[in-house]
Amino acid sequence: MGRSLALALLLAACGDKQAPTPATPNEPGAPKEDAAPFRVDVTPPAACTHATTCEATIVLVALEGFKVNADYPFKFVGDVGPQISFDGTGTFAHGDKHSGTLKIKFRPAQAGTIKVSGTFKLSVCTEEVCKIEQPKITFDVTVT
Amino acid sequence: MQLRTLALVLALAACSKTKDQPVEPVTPTATAPSTTTEMPTVAKGTINAIVGSAAPDFTLKDLDGNPVSLASFKGKTVVLEWFNPGCPFVKKSHGVGSLVDTAKRQTANGVVWLAINSSAAGKQGNELAMNVDAAKTWSLAHPILRDESGTVGKAYGATNTPHMFVIDKNGIVVYGGAIDNSPDGEKQSAPDGKVVNYIDAALSALAAGKAVEVADTKAYGCGVKYGP
Numbered sequence: 001m002g003r004s005l006a007l008a009l010l011l012a013a014c015g016d017k018q019a020p021t022p023a024t025p026n027e028p029g030a031p032k033e034d035a036a037p038f039r040v041d042v043t044p045p046a047a048c049t050h051a052t053t054c055e056a057t058i059v060l061v062a063l064e065g066f067k068v069n070a071d072y073p074f075k076f077v078g079d080v081g082p083q084i085s086f087d088g089t090g091t092f093a094h095g096d097k098h099s100g101t102l103k104i105k106f107r108p109a110q111a112g113t114i115k116v117s118g119t120f121k122l123s124v125c126t127e128e129v130c131k132i133e134q135p136k137i138t139f140d141v142t143v144t
Numbered sequence: 145m146q147l148r149t150l151a152l153v154l155a156l157a158a159c160s161k162t163k164d165q166p167v168e169p170v171t172p173t174a175t176a177p178s179t180t181t182e183m184p185t186v187a188k189g190t191i192n193a194i195v196g197s198a199a200p201d202f203t204l205k206d207l208d209g210n211p212v213s214l215a216s217f218k219g220k221t222v223v224l225e226w227f228n229p230g231c232p233f234v235k236k237s238h239g240v241g242s243l244v245d246t247a248k249r250q251t252a253n254g255v256v257w258l259a260i261n262s263s264a265a266g267k268q269g270n271e272l273a274m275n276v277d278a279a280k281t282w283s284l285a286h287p288i289l290r291d292e293s294g295t296v297g298k299a300y301g302a303t304n305t306p307h308m309f310v311i312d313k314n315g316i317v318v319y320g321g322a323i324d325n326s327p328d329g330e331k332q333s334a335p336d337g338k339v340v341n342y343i344d345a346a347l348s349a350l351a352a353g354k355a356v357e358v359a360d361t362k363a364y365g366c367g368v369k370y371g372p
Contacts, residue, residue: 071364073326073333121328123232129268130366132232132329 037063058102062124067097069123078118108143189360192320199311200299204289227259228269228305229278233365236329238282257286262297264371294370304363319346321361
């Protein structure tokens with residue numbers, strides 16, 4: 001059975017767009033705050049039938065000295081629409097210090113290709129800096 | 145079956161830092177004077193060892209360079225908030241979370257609220273201008289005290305920003321830990337959706353002459369950026 005997946009991640013720069021951020025002086029030569037590199041891999045369900053619960057997997061991998069924040073409540077806030085509903089915000093399982101897996105459950109209303117989208121709320125840290133990131137995740141699922 | 149996964153690596157824009165600020169002197173750790181006010185006995189903290197003990201006294205300078213001593217607030221209830229304006233959890237808490245107006249409400253009730261920044265020189269959140277801007281952005285009317293040496297932070301066992309402590313009128317630390325039970329800092333991850341502001345709860349108990357029910361919790365947020 002063939003399936004195709006189109007995945008787009010739109011990741012907001014510099015973390016937090018919602019909270020007011022104090023201005024930061026930008027002196028030439030001043031030390032830079034560490035970047036927060038990470039990787040997100042999304043695997044859609046191998047099979048998904050309409051009007052049933054389907055499960056996709058999001059794997060977070062922290063890179064370059066960053067670790068997955070062990071205390072953060074990772075979640076996927078799905079974009080609910082006429083064609084899709086979500087069962088909660090996912091269950092995050094920590095792997096090693098640098099990775100973790102979020103299982104998300106959704107329920108397509110109809111057969112066909114549907115777009116699954118939402119916001120993955122995550123946090124990665126080094127000893128020096130923590131980042132809260134909220135990348136937008138979108139992928140297609142073929143529903144039978 | 146055909147599956148494709150897409151991986152993205154992010155290199156996020158960074159915020160720059162200003163020059164180091166001079167280190168403020170800190171008085172040696174001592175015990176704050178106590179009054180004779182009758183208050184319930186406080187159990188010793190297990191997560192925050194300082195809970196149940198006399199609050200270590202300190203003198204730190206505010207953002208204007210004025211010295212502020214804990215001892216000068218003898219007989220008052222004091223809240224200490226470990227602060228770092230560069231920490232995203234602090235930004236969340238002050239922007240949308242439980243720190244939005246808690247200090248303003250509680251100081252109106254006569255509570256003393258002191259933010260303490262223990263970021264060492266050159267570390268995230270240390271810059272004076274960044275703290276001044278944060279105070280303006282979040283309309284903070286209370287002092288932000290600078291603890292660049294980290295002496296005060298370590299005396300209290302502050303590990304995170306934000307990390308909260310409540311000191312009762314007898315000078316005893318009666319609460320230590322998180323600002324609330326929503327570790328995303330934005331009040332969207334509390335169990336069952338019921339956000340508990342631990343500081344409001346502790347101060348309400350003190351005002352009623354009762355023991356603080358939840359006195360010792362695990363702080364969440366960024367690590368305090370102590371120096372070497």
